[in-house]
Amino acid sequence: AQTVTQSQPEMSVQEAETVTLSCTYDTSESNYYLFWYKQPPSRQMILVIRQEAYKQQNATENRFSVNFQKAAKSFSLKISDSQLGDTAMYFCAFSGGYQKVTFGIGTKLQVIP
């Protein structure tokens, strides 16, 4: 069974600064997908970024980038130039070959003006 671990329950960052959220996972599968989802106070789950395990290149989406270390089973999210709208719960998620997604417990990020 897959597990996803987010070891930072809460984090804060000053507006315009950079913050990194950690995520590790455990799996025996060789091909899989990793995601970061954001859940703001509205509770709408929003896909932030997606990484395919067979791709060595780290995914980037504007101010969001990941550091994917496959051997270490690590998948951290870096948010650059943090904005107030980035305040949210961030969930790391894993999907193997069977459609189900396993979520971490989340990291609550507060962006401070």
Add this chain to the structure above:
Amino acid sequence: GAVVSQHPSRVICKSGTSVKIECRSLDFQATTMFWYRQFPKQSLMLMATSNEGSKATYEQGVEKDKFLINHASLTLSTLTVTSAHPEDSSFYICSAQGLAGRNTDTQYFGPGTRLTVL
């Protein structure tokens, strides 16, 4: 693209009644839809996986007779909470996964439904 809607956003019902929640993929066809439950300050708990035209697969501990799921078309799945009780009060979220292109390996989420059972 990849927009999922959910209706209603909020519902309050009396104990013993049934409530239906709809989940629609608006701009793509979803072969698979998922239903989650989220308790306050917790992560999402998968309740069931629904494939179009077939019976849903329920996770262990989820009562299939209480949480009826129908996925009759490639754009619509429904969750019916039957004989609701206060302990069923929760935030229910659906997600959809598509047929082709980059949507096939990614779940896109609806905005959720807050159910309160009095």
